Amino acid sequence: MSDARIEAYSRALFEVAQAEGNLLVVEDELFRMARAVESNEQLRATLTDATIPVARRQQVVEELLGGKASNTSVQLVSLLVGAGRGRDLVAIVDRLVQRASSEQQREVAEVRSAVALSDDQTKRLAEALSKSTGRKLNLKVVVDPSVLGGLVATVGDEVIDDTVRTRLEQIKTRI
């Protein structure tokens, strides 16, 4: 998909979420949905498989998000899948998150952790990262068991990696 089309879809999603008055909630829910699609190959294959009828793919989305996300988020993802843009779902959502963050004069900070963070930890981490980078951040925490332990934070081009996975890889390289 061309960059212009991704931009157009993300702008459309942004406008709808903003019009519905729940931009922050929608962008957060869609961000989590995008991470789930990114890490689950079967889900990604289902949403992009042209041999599966569109209605069935939309049903999968509704079953997956139903009760866990707002109606706006479900409808927007369903719209993308129905338009045959399931393959670009992650790119469109990432662009939407960037746009929403820019709207708040913030930068997206993606943090990956092996276990979920408590609200307090998330708040303190956001403050620590803001202090460290000198920027206002829109923190997005992704639970990623592959990091094994510790955290890795990505703010723009800057990566702060203190995960067990990276340490093990360093040890393996040294061995």
Added chain:
Amino acid sequence: MNLIFKALLAVEDPTQTHHWLLPETAEIIYGGLASVIVFAGLFKFAGPMVKKSMKARTEKIQGELDGAANARSKSESDASGIRTALGDIESERRKILAEADTQATAILTDGRARLLKEVAELEAKAVADLAAARGRSGEELRGEISRLSSAAISSAVAASLNERAQQELIEGFIKSVGASK
């Protein structure tokens, strides 16, 4: 009988001609002239044909003689050629045998050199293969040790990552980032 005798006597009666054996003079003259004319005609008209015929026959005989002489000459030439060829065959046989000997010697020399070269190459390759196998075995062993070590470390670390350790890692990250400015 008397009658026949009388008749003969009557036919050859000398009184009937001037001579019982010779013809009349005029008849001799006419006959002689006629003979001369006939012979003259023969000489004039048949002579050239006879001469021509004789000449052609002479030429034919001469041609046959010449042909025979040529055939003889050719036969002698062929015989000479055959004798020469026999000599050539013998020299050719010697030449071929000499060339065969030379070629056989060259082939033997080349073959021996090639074999020696191949043996040397095989030896060199065997030595290189042995060295490579030795190196590969060492590398494989090192790789296996590394893999096993890594797997053991990963297992040990994963086993030690309980909830408390996870929380300590998270808190440690927050503290280090907060203090990093």
